[in-house]
Amino acid sequence: MRFMVILKGTSQTEVAPPDPQLMAEMGKFNEELIKAGLVLAMDGLQPSSKGARVKFSGKNRTVIDGPFTEAKELIAGFWIWQVKSLEEAIEWVKRAPHPHACDFEVEIRQVFEMEDFAPILSEEQIEHKVAKRAELPNQTANK
Numbered sequence: 150m151r152f153m154v155i156l157k158g159t160s161q162t163e164v165a166p167p168d169p170q171l172m173a174e175m176g177k178f179n180e181e182l183i184k185a186g187l188v189l190a191m192d193g194l195q196p197s198s199k200g201a202r203v204k205f206s207g208k209n210r211t212v213i214d215g216p217f218t219e220a221k222e223l224i225a226g227f228w229i230w231q232v233k234s235l236e237e238a239i240e241w242v243k244r245a246p247h248p249h250a251c252d253f254e255v256e257i258r259q260v261f262e263m264e265d266f267a268p269i270l271s272e273e274q275i276e277h278k279v280a281k282r283a284e285l286p287n288q289t290a291n292k
Contacts, residue, residue: 158223174246
């Protein structure tokens with residue numbers, strides 16, 4: 150099973166560069182994850198002041214430049230993990246360093262696999278989409 154582990158933003162992630170001590174602790178934790186063979190992808194994100202949102206309303210598209218006001222609704226970083234269960238993902242998250250002096254939240258969401266769409270897609274469509282996914286750069290085949 151693949152899970153996206155979402156590190157929620159805080160007021161600190163929006164204004165200050167990461168603390169060097171935190172970077173060292175997260176680096177050690179990331180090494181543990183890599184050695185355990187869980188990590189498919191991971192990265193931190195720049196503050197929302199360097200981003201934009203595109204709002205869709207019918208055929209209209211509106212671009213909203215950052216920064217965005219509700220830090221708790223932002224994503225500061227993410228991992229994509231291959232684990233056996235949600236419970237395993239939760240146990241790994243509990244081992245992560247606490248990144249900020251303030252409260253911090255991590256969200257864990259299971260990634261859809263093509264087989265999850267079996268009720269609405271034919272076997273041929275699923276096979277086609279799995280083959281296309283395998284063509285993407287740096288893709289790891291689903292285990």
